[in-house]
Structures are given as C-alpha cells and as structure tokens.
Amino acid sequence: MSTTAPGAGRWDGISFEERMATVDFRVGARAHITVDTDVCRSCTTKACVTACPADLFAPTADGGILFNYEECFECGTCYMVCNSEGALTWTYPDGGHGVVFHHG
Amino acid sequence: MSGTTTNGTTGPEPLEFDAVVVGAGPAGASAALALARAGRRVVLVERGPFPGAKNVYGGVVYGRVLDDIVPGWWDEVPVERWIVRRSTMMMTGTQSLSVDFRTDAWGSAPYNGMTTLRCHFDAWLAGKATDAGARLLTSTVATGLVRDGDGRVVGVRTDRDGAELHAPVVIACDGVNSFLAKEAGLLARAEASHHTLGVKEVLDLPPGAINERFAVQDHEGVDVEILGCTREIPGGGFLYTNADSVSIGVVVSLPELAASGVRPEALIADLKAHPSIAPLLRGASLREYAAHLIPEGGYDTMPALAADGLLIAGDAGAMTLAAGLWLEGVNFAIGSGYAAGRATDRALSRGDCSAAGLASYRADLEAQFVLADHKRLRKAPSLVLSERVQQHYPGLLCDLAEGMFTVTNPTPKPGGLKLTRTVAARHGVKLRQLAGDTLRGLRIFG
Amino acid sequence: MTTAPTTEVHPAPDGPLVVACLRIGDLRPTVDPLDGTVTRDRLGVGLSPADAAALEHALRLAEAWSGRVVAVCVGPESVEPVLRDVAALGATVMRVPLGDEGDGHRYVGELAEDEHGLARTLVAALAPFGAPDVVLCGDRSVDRGTGALPAYLAHELGAAQALGLVVLGPVTDSAGRQALLAERRLDAGWRERLNVPLPAVCSVEGAGVRLRRASLAGALAAEGEPVPVARSLAVVAAPGPGSFHAGAPQPFRPRTRVLPAPHDDDPRLRLLTLTGALVAHEPPTVVEPADAAEAADVLLAFLARHGYLDDTRVTIPERAATEDDAP
Incomplete structure (x- = not known):
C-alpha cells in the first residue's frame, strides 16, 4: 500500500483497508487502468501515488509504478494529475462492473 | 418475448432511436424525460447496474428546478432530510466562526433543498423517464461516437458485442470525465486545473443523535459549508445530515492536491478531528467512503455545448456551480438535461440536427438560471480559490472574532479598526487588499 | 418468456x-x-x-x-x-x-x-x-x-x-x-x-x-419486460420418517469459558497452566466405518451425545456392538 511512515494511512481508528471495505466494488475481468511503467521511470512527481483516493498506485524499487484496478472509484484523478503523456490510460470498466455507491 | 432463443436475440430489434442519451444521472434522466414526453423514441444508456450507482454529490439537491418538470415532486421524491439550517463555517486548527441561518420556510412545501442518496434520487428521476416511455439500458458503456461520412454524430458504440445504437442526436450526460465530449473535441483530455476532487465519508449516526446534535427534529436537516479545513490546499469542506447518517467530506483543487503530496483521506480525518466538528460525530461509524471529481472551472472554462448531432449536459458540460456561497450541481444538471431534451425535440421536428439546428439549447440555457447564474458568477471560482480567501481570511476572521469577544480587563477594549489592522497585519493582509477583495466579492455576488 | x-x-x-x-x-x-x-x-x-x-x-x-x-x-x-x-x-x-x-x-x-x-x-x-x-x-x-x-x-x-x-x-x-x-x-x-x-x-x-x-x-x-411469476406454490416439507429438522442456522456464538487463575509463581508455569500445553488431551475421533449409513449413525450419535439434536425427534438406531466399539 502506501509508502508513507508507519501509522500513516490509519486515521481515527480506521485502517485504509477497512475504509475501502465499506465500498461495493464489482470487479470486472478487464483492467480498465493501464500504466506504461517505462514512462513512469522518468517521472519525477508521481502525483498519482498520493492523489489517488483509492491508493491504487505504488512506486516500485526500480522507479516504476505498480497499479491496481480492482478497488477504483472511477473518479479520474490519476489521469488528470498524470504529467507524462501516454503513461496512464484510463477508461470506464465494462458495463455493470466497477464501483457501486450505495450512499452517494 | 415468446420464442426467445439461447443466443439472446428476439429477431432483428431495430437499434434505431430518435435520440440516444448517455448517462442516467440527473442530466440524462431529465433529457430522456423531456424527449419521451415529446413522444420521441429515446434510449438512456447507463454504465452502472442501476441509475446513480456511479454518482456521488456533496450536499444538497435544490428542487425548484423540478417544479415544472415533476409537479408536486416533494410528495414522491426519495428524501433523507429537508434542509432548514444552512451554516457557513470558517475555521483554523483551533477556532471556528459560523454564520448560521435557520428558517421554517424551508421545512414545508414547496421546500428549498434536501439531502438524498443518489442511488435513490437518480433512480427515481430515471423512473420518471421510463414511465414516460424512455428505454433504460443499464450495465452498458457507451464506448465511443459513431459518425457518418460528413463527421456528424449519428450514434454511439457500446461495449455489448461492440454493437451500436443509432440516432440523429446523441446527448452526452456521461459525467465529469465525459469521454464522448472529449472524443468530439469539445472537452480537453485532462485539464486538472478545472477540476476538484471531492472525498466523502457517510457515517452512521442514529436519528435521535442527529436531531440533538444538530438542533433539528423529524425530517429537518442541516447543511454546513466549511472554509479553512484543507491545510494549504485550496478547497473547502462540507457536512450534512441524512436520515440516519451524516455525510462529511472535503473538496480540494486537483493540481494543488497532487503537488502537496497529502493523502485525501487525511484531510477528512483532520476535519473530523476539529474541535468544532468532532463532538457532532462522536461514536459515528463509517458506512461508506467515496470519491468523485467535480468540474469547477465555471463559465469561462465551459466547453462548447453542441456539435453536429451531439449535445452535452450536466457535469459533462462543466455545469456544476462552485461559487463559494453557492455550491450546486444536481439542479444545474436537471436544468441543462431537460433543456437539451427539448432542444433535441425541436431540432428533430425541424429535421436539422446540426450544431446550428441544436443551437436553441444554449440560447435556452442562457435565458434560464443554468447559464445566467454561471455567467454572473463567472469570476467567483477564482476569488473563492484565491490564496487570500483560502489561506488568510479564515484565520483573520476567527482572530478578529476572538479579539472582539475576548474580555481583556483591566486593559480597555480595542477599537474595531485598530483590531482589524493588527489582525490583518498578523495574517499578512493589507487593509487595502481586504477592502479590494470585499469590493470584488460584492461585484461578483452582489 | x-x-x-x-x-x-x-x-x-x-x-x-x-x-x-x-x-x-x-x-x-x-x-x-x-x-x-x-x-x-x-x-x-x-x-x-x-x-x-x-x-x-x-x-x-x-x-x-x-x-x-x-x-x-x-x-x-x-x-x-x-x-x-x-x-x-x-x-x-x-x-x-x-x-x-x-x-x-x-x-x-x-x-x-x-x-x-x-x-x-x-x-x-x-x-x-x-x-x-x-x-x-x-x-x-x-x-x-x-x-x-x-x-x-x-x-x-x-x-x-x-x-x-x-x-x-x-x-x-x-x-x-x-x-x-x-x-x-x-x-x-x-x-x-x-x-x-x-x-x-x-x-x-x-x-x-x-x-x-x-x-x-x-x-x-x-429491458422493462415483466418477469413471469409462478403461482404461489409454497410447499413445506413435512417431517417424514427418518427426517429431522435441525432448526434455522444460527450465527456461531462460542460460549465463554471461565478459567481459574493459575497460582504458580513462575510465569512460565502460569502460562502452561493457562494454555494447557502439556496436559494430555483426548485425541479427535476419526470415524472410519464400513459404509455411509454407518457413518451417518456414528455422526448422529455423536451429535446427540453432545446435545446438538433434539432427542424427542430423532431416534438413533441401536447398533449391534462390534469389536470397533471396544476401547
């Protein structure tokens, strides 16, 4: 998960995993996010890592980006803040899949 | 459907419509409703399993726009609470200053604003459209536009078998990320500076506790807008009451959030721990966490709203009004969607679905609140998100109130002007700037 | 349809x-x-x-x-x-x-x-x-x-x-x-x-x-088609011979076991007493009967012996004693 200091990410008694467990994600077979990690190696900001509210992006030791797509809010933050053309592609998940908000 | 076979077809059902509406949120449902009422064959394409599944909002649905569209809407709408208290709070880490307004007038028909859950509200509105004869196709993504030889939009491709839905007009109500508006070249691919990120927690709280803590009863609710709760990132917070839960969240500028390296949920945690907020939420447990983008650029960043065979409405057209004192989106989506539906009907009647034939859409929006409000408040986003308003004024006003109301015996009370000058200097604001911003605010909001 | x-x-x-x-x-x-x-x-x-x-x-x-x-x-x-x-x-x-x-x-x-x-x-x-x-x-x-x-x-x-x-x-x-x-x-x-x-x-x-x-x-x-509904046909299974009703599944709720406080001064011994680590236990029973009917009888008998079955509704057949039953 996050690379911040130990204890970070655990706010007011709720771990990030518990927080995400409150959301209904109907995971599809196709990854709707793809990352070209070669492009990410030259990225100095890696804004997606901290800005993604679902914490889906993790920096790897070799400077790349490891991504998840399963627990995605489909907000679009990642591709909006990405400053490297072509590093990140983002589409909607297949119909009927992805996040389902019950209390939006 | 007699004679249905296992390959899922019942013979060649024509996939031709008068209009395809993409997205069954408030904009799309209203557009489909207008078209269905005009007797048009309209299909409403929704990518979620039900309308509202993908939608998150930050507070209040203002129902005045529904008066003409669904008369007597308040008797049937799925409501959580009717807003009777509206509070604007400015805060620093240890202080808060609220302007709190309450009125009985908002607590009875025809009401002013309400809190609701989008999966209920959006489904209700889409139900109005299907009752009027619109077809609702859920769990289906409109993956792209279909164009004819002249480049006019004549339909959408879907992710079901790659099959297409054809119609002379496509109304894209596919939300803030609108890939259809982007494909049509109406919307920039990724313009972070025109967007804010909203993150929200819905917290379980018994109705009795809500009534006591927020000083309301029965179906009355409270809406609190908060400034100064987002650290150094431009933005704001909100807190409002549902029937048996409260929603709390922050809305922050996307590029500044990315530059700050702060995790979004940390900002909510800050807000929830604030001494003015924490007692309201004591013992509440998390029911659902959510995040969504908001188009907050306002009038000046709004895309062209029509192309040949294509209209855009709602968040896809950046219709959310984020002007400090007013934060409205759902009503703008309904207003723009219904107008798009009626403009499409007129264009179909005239047989001209080009951008020029659909131009009555924009004229209609300019004539009513949707674009009139946006135009009048076009400078508001830049003022509200300016550094002084974000970083200095909440603290300045809180310190001013503290200076005014702290009893300093035996030292005599400070004069108001002297106090203002001292406090302003402490916050690095010149009185001239304060006066200038006040004037600017009066011009924008007055 | x-x-x-x-x-x-x-x-x-x-x-x-x-x-x-x-x-x-x-x-x-x-x-x-x-x-x-x-x-x-x-x-x-x-x-x-x-x-x-x-x-x-x-x-x-x-x-x-x-x-x-x-x-x-x-x-x-x-x-x-x-x-x-x-x-x-x-x-x-x-x-x-x-x-x-x-x-x-x-x-x-x-x-x-x-x-x-x-x-x-x-x-x-x-x-x-x-x-x-x-x-x-x-x-x-x-x-x-x-x-x-x-x-x-x-x-x-x-x-x-x-x-x-x-x-x-x-x-x-x-x-x-x-x-x-x-x-x-x-x-x-x-x-x-x-x-x-x-x-x-x-x-x-x-x-x-x-x-x-x-x-x-x-x-x-x-889309929008009504779903055919069968006539209400609720058929309740009457308990017939050889059947029993085990009741609704309940959430698993183990009872609290009260352990006496150990008296030893040595923390290690107290720990051993509390955990029962060195105490001999009855090993779990492995049921290896010849056929399925016999296995069912053994399991039913076990459940009945430990109070899980209502004795009035189930009759455990008397089995002829065999060498297997000898300790």
Missing part, C-alpha cells in the same frame, strides 16, 4: 431442458458485530460467482444440445432486475414467490430454513416446463443456505447428482446417450472425474467459467 404472470403458456419441449436454479440476494449484507443481525440492501442484489457459473454452464449445455434454458429463482420482487439480466442472455426466466411477500428482507433470510420445502416448491414450479434433463445450482449460496438444496432437488427429481464441480461438459456415453463429464476438487490438488448420466442435478463452484454478457439486442429486448 411469456409476459403474463402465469406458469402455463410455454412451448412444448423442443430439446433438452436445462434448468438453472439461482439464488439471488444481497451479495454484501452487513452483519451487526454484536448481535449478528443481518441487514440486506435491495441495491446489492446480484448473482454470486457460483450462481453465475451455474448459469453460464446451463447456457453452454443448452447451446451444445440445442436445448432450452429455464432460470428460476425463489425470491421477492427485488430479485427481478437480476432475472431480467438473465432473460437478456436468452434464458426463459421465472420468479417463484414463497408465501407472504410483505417483508422481502426477512423472507430471503428464511429460505434457508427449509431446504427440502424449497426443493419441492421449485420442482412444483418447474412442472409446466416438463422434466428437466439437467438442473444446475451454485454450490455456495449467499443467503445462509446450507448447500443442501441440490441434493434435495436430485432426490425429488429422481436424478443423479454431482456436487461442487469445477469442470462440466457434455459427452456422449458408450451407449450413444447424452451425458455429462464433470470434475471436482479433491484434497492435495487431486481431481475426481465423474461420468454423470441424465437426468442430473449438478452444483458448480464459482470458478472456471465467467458469465457472458448479454448482446445489445438481448438487453434491450429484456
């Missing part, structure tokens, strides 16, 4: 009949951590992975045999959106109401209490379609079911049963008849391969296949 809410007008059998018995419920019900109360949400209804796999297998079998698929679900009106999605895939769907539909949430939870009655209800509801050649179920239900439904269905239909399958496909047996070839998991990565004659009831794991998506035309055709 007929539009009238009745069970009568259906085409005559024009090919093998494949039935998918689906359980549709909230896939993410919330469970109160203190009292175990289950709260279900209408918006959460869907097919569990096992039910989706069962439906996909049904569609594939029907394709291979040029047969028909009938999908039935016992449940309240809130399951209809999901059945409509199933109809979009080309299956004939039917909803089977069960008794009072007033409180859908409570109702779904009670389905699991009488699986035998549920099986009889389903068989009665399916009667107008003719005798099914294959009945498919998911092997895990989301509504606290016990997983006994497929076995009861096989019993009621007089069909072969193969449960917990991961692979299922059509074959022609040595006599030239249509049959099924199935695989299920065994321990240690082994798999058991079964030849299943028709008619058969099969339950499948939520693995191996993924439910197809409906075509655009299919989805549009099914």
Whole structure:
C-alpha cells in the first residue's frame, strides 16, 4: 500500500483497508487502468501515488509504478494529475462492473 | 418475448432511436424525460447496474428546478432530510466562526433543498423517464461516437458485442470525465486545473443523535459549508445530515492536491478531528467512503455545448456551480438535461440536427438560471480559490472574532479598526487588499 | 418468456431442458458485530460467482444440445432486475414467490430454513416446463443456505447428482446417450472425474467459467419486460420418517469459558497452566466405518451425545456392538 511512515494511512481508528471495505466494488475481468511503467521511470512527481483516493498506485524499487484496478472509484484523478503523456490510460470498466455507491 | 432463443436475440430489434442519451444521472434522466414526453423514441444508456450507482454529490439537491418538470415532486421524491439550517463555517486548527441561518420556510412545501442518496434520487428521476416511455439500458458503456461520412454524430458504440445504437442526436450526460465530449473535441483530455476532487465519508449516526446534535427534529436537516479545513490546499469542506447518517467530506483543487503530496483521506480525518466538528460525530461509524471529481472551472472554462448531432449536459458540460456561497450541481444538471431534451425535440421536428439546428439549447440555457447564474458568477471560482480567501481570511476572521469577544480587563477594549489592522497585519493582509477583495466579492455576488 | 404472470403458456419441449436454479440476494449484507443481525440492501442484489457459473454452464449445455434454458429463482420482487439480466442472455426466466411477500428482507433470510420445502416448491414450479434433463445450482449460496438444496432437488427429481464441480461438459456415453463429464476438487490438488448420466442435478463452484454478457439486442429486448411469476406454490416439507429438522442456522456464538487463575509463581508455569500445553488431551475421533449409513449413525450419535439434536425427534438406531466399539 502506501509508502508513507508507519501509522500513516490509519486515521481515527480506521485502517485504509477497512475504509475501502465499506465500498461495493464489482470487479470486472478487464483492467480498465493501464500504466506504461517505462514512462513512469522518468517521472519525477508521481502525483498519482498520493492523489489517488483509492491508493491504487505504488512506486516500485526500480522507479516504476505498480497499479491496481480492482478497488477504483472511477473518479479520474490519476489521469488528470498524470504529467507524462501516454503513461496512464484510463477508461470506464465494462458495463455493470466497477464501483457501486450505495450512499452517494 | 415468446420464442426467445439461447443466443439472446428476439429477431432483428431495430437499434434505431430518435435520440440516444448517455448517462442516467440527473442530466440524462431529465433529457430522456423531456424527449419521451415529446413522444420521441429515446434510449438512456447507463454504465452502472442501476441509475446513480456511479454518482456521488456533496450536499444538497435544490428542487425548484423540478417544479415544472415533476409537479408536486416533494410528495414522491426519495428524501433523507429537508434542509432548514444552512451554516457557513470558517475555521483554523483551533477556532471556528459560523454564520448560521435557520428558517421554517424551508421545512414545508414547496421546500428549498434536501439531502438524498443518489442511488435513490437518480433512480427515481430515471423512473420518471421510463414511465414516460424512455428505454433504460443499464450495465452498458457507451464506448465511443459513431459518425457518418460528413463527421456528424449519428450514434454511439457500446461495449455489448461492440454493437451500436443509432440516432440523429446523441446527448452526452456521461459525467465529469465525459469521454464522448472529449472524443468530439469539445472537452480537453485532462485539464486538472478545472477540476476538484471531492472525498466523502457517510457515517452512521442514529436519528435521535442527529436531531440533538444538530438542533433539528423529524425530517429537518442541516447543511454546513466549511472554509479553512484543507491545510494549504485550496478547497473547502462540507457536512450534512441524512436520515440516519451524516455525510462529511472535503473538496480540494486537483493540481494543488497532487503537488502537496497529502493523502485525501487525511484531510477528512483532520476535519473530523476539529474541535468544532468532532463532538457532532462522536461514536459515528463509517458506512461508506467515496470519491468523485467535480468540474469547477465555471463559465469561462465551459466547453462548447453542441456539435453536429451531439449535445452535452450536466457535469459533462462543466455545469456544476462552485461559487463559494453557492455550491450546486444536481439542479444545474436537471436544468441543462431537460433543456437539451427539448432542444433535441425541436431540432428533430425541424429535421436539422446540426450544431446550428441544436443551437436553441444554449440560447435556452442562457435565458434560464443554468447559464445566467454561471455567467454572473463567472469570476467567483477564482476569488473563492484565491490564496487570500483560502489561506488568510479564515484565520483573520476567527482572530478578529476572538479579539472582539475576548474580555481583556483591566486593559480597555480595542477599537474595531485598530483590531482589524493588527489582525490583518498578523495574517499578512493589507487593509487595502481586504477592502479590494470585499469590493470584488460584492461585484461578483452582489 | 411469456409476459403474463402465469406458469402455463410455454412451448412444448423442443430439446433438452436445462434448468438453472439461482439464488439471488444481497451479495454484501452487513452483519451487526454484536448481535449478528443481518441487514440486506435491495441495491446489492446480484448473482454470486457460483450462481453465475451455474448459469453460464446451463447456457453452454443448452447451446451444445440445442436445448432450452429455464432460470428460476425463489425470491421477492427485488430479485427481478437480476432475472431480467438473465432473460437478456436468452434464458426463459421465472420468479417463484414463497408465501407472504410483505417483508422481502426477512423472507430471503428464511429460505434457508427449509431446504427440502424449497426443493419441492421449485420442482412444483418447474412442472409446466416438463422434466428437466439437467438442473444446475451454485454450490455456495449467499443467503445462509446450507448447500443442501441440490441434493434435495436430485432426490425429488429422481436424478443423479454431482456436487461442487469445477469442470462440466457434455459427452456422449458408450451407449450413444447424452451425458455429462464433470470434475471436482479433491484434497492435495487431486481431481475426481465423474461420468454423470441424465437426468442430473449438478452444483458448480464459482470458478472456471465467467458469465457472458448479454448482446445489445438481448438487453434491450429484456429491458422493462415483466418477469413471469409462478403461482404461489409454497410447499413445506413435512417431517417424514427418518427426517429431522435441525432448526434455522444460527450465527456461531462460542460460549465463554471461565478459567481459574493459575497460582504458580513462575510465569512460565502460569502460562502452561493457562494454555494447557502439556496436559494430555483426548485425541479427535476419526470415524472410519464400513459404509455411509454407518457413518451417518456414528455422526448422529455423536451429535446427540453432545446435545446438538433434539432427542424427542430423532431416534438413533441401536447398533449391534462390534469389536470397533471396544476401547
């Protein structure tokens, strides 16, 4: 998960995993996010890592980006803040899949 | 459907419509409703399993726009609470200053604003459209536009078998990320500076506790807008009451959030721990966490709203009004969607679905609140998100109130002007700037 | 799919009949951590992975045999959106109401209490379609079911049963008849391969296949169509000879065990006393009887001895003492 200091990410008694467990994600077979990690190696900001509210992006030791797509809010933050053309592609998940908000 | 076979077809059902509406949120449902009422064959394409599944909002649905569209809407709408208290709070880490307004007038028909859950509200509105004869196709993504030889939009491709839905007009109500508006070249691919990120927690709280803590009863609710709760990132917070839960969240500028390296949920945690907020939420447990983008650029960043065979409405057209004192989106989506539906009907009647034939859409929006409000408040986003308003004024006003109301015996009370000058200097604001911003605010909001 | 809410007008059998018995419920019900109360949400209804796999297998079998698929679900009106999605895939769907539909949430939870009655209800509801050649179920239900439904269905239909399958496909047996070839998991990565004659009831794991998506035309055709509802046919299984009723499944709630405080001064000894690490225990009993009936008797006797069975309703047959019973 996050690379911040130990204890970070655990706010007011709720771990990030518990927080995400409150959301209904109907995971599809196709990854709707793809990352070209070669492009990410030259990225100095890696804004997606901290800005993604679902914490889906993790920096790897070799400077790349490891991504998840399963627990995605489909907000679009990642591709909006990405400053490297072509590093990140983002589409909607297949119909009927992805996040389902019950209390939006 | 007699004679249905296992390959899922019942013979060649024509996939031709008068209009395809993409997205069954408030904009799309209203557009489909207008078209269905005009007797048009309209299909409403929704990518979620039900309308509202993908939608998150930050507070209040203002129902005045529904008066003409669904008369007597308040008797049937799925409501959580009717807003009777509206509070604007400015805060620093240890202080808060609220302007709190309450009125009985908002607590009875025809009401002013309400809190609701989008999966209920959006489904209700889409139900109005299907009752009027619109077809609702859920769990289906409109993956792209279909164009004819002249480049006019004549339909959408879907992710079901790659099959297409054809119609002379496509109304894209596919939300803030609108890939259809982007494909049509109406919307920039990724313009972070025109967007804010909203993150929200819905917290379980018994109705009795809500009534006591927020000083309301029965179906009355409270809406609190908060400034100064987002650290150094431009933005704001909100807190409002549902029937048996409260929603709390922050809305922050996307590029500044990315530059700050702060995790979004940390900002909510800050807000929830604030001494003015924490007692309201004591013992509440998390029911659902959510995040969504908001188009907050306002009038000046709004895309062209029509192309040949294509209209855009709602968040896809950046219709959310984020002007400090007013934060409205759902009503703008309904207003723009219904107008798009009626403009499409007129264009179909005239047989001209080009951008020029659909131009009555924009004229209609300019004539009513949707674009009139946006135009009048076009400078508001830049003022509200300016550094002084974000970083200095909440603290300045809180310190001013503290200076005014702290009893300093035996030292005599400070004069108001002297106090203002001292406090302003402490916050690095010149009185001239304060006066200038006040004037600017009066011009924008007055 | 007929539009009238009745069970009568259906085409005559024009090919093998494949039935998918689906359980549709909230896939993410919330469970109160203190009292175990289950709260279900209408918006959460869907097919569990096992039910989706069962439906996909049904569609594939029907394709291979040029047969028909009938999908039935016992449940309240809130399951209809999901059945409509199933109809979009080309299956004939039917909803089977069960008794009072007033409180859908409570109702779904009670389905699991009488699986035998549920099986009889389903068989009665399916009667107008003719005798099914294959009945498919998911092997895990989301509504606290016990997983006994497929076995009861096989019993009621007089069909072969193969449960917990991961692979299922059509074959022609040595006599030239249509049959099924199935695989299920065994321990240690082994798999058991079964030849299943028709008619058969099969339950499948939520693995191996993924439910197809409906075509655009299919989805549009099914959209807004009323879901046919079977007449209310609630059949409750009367306790017959040799059957017993174990009651509704309850949330597991182990009793608190009070341990006396240990007296030793040495922390290590106190720890040993508390954990009982060096105390001799009775090893778990391994039941290795000769046949299934005997094994059932041993298990029933064990349950009765430990107070899990109501003695007044179950008679444990007296077994002749054998050498195995000697200590």
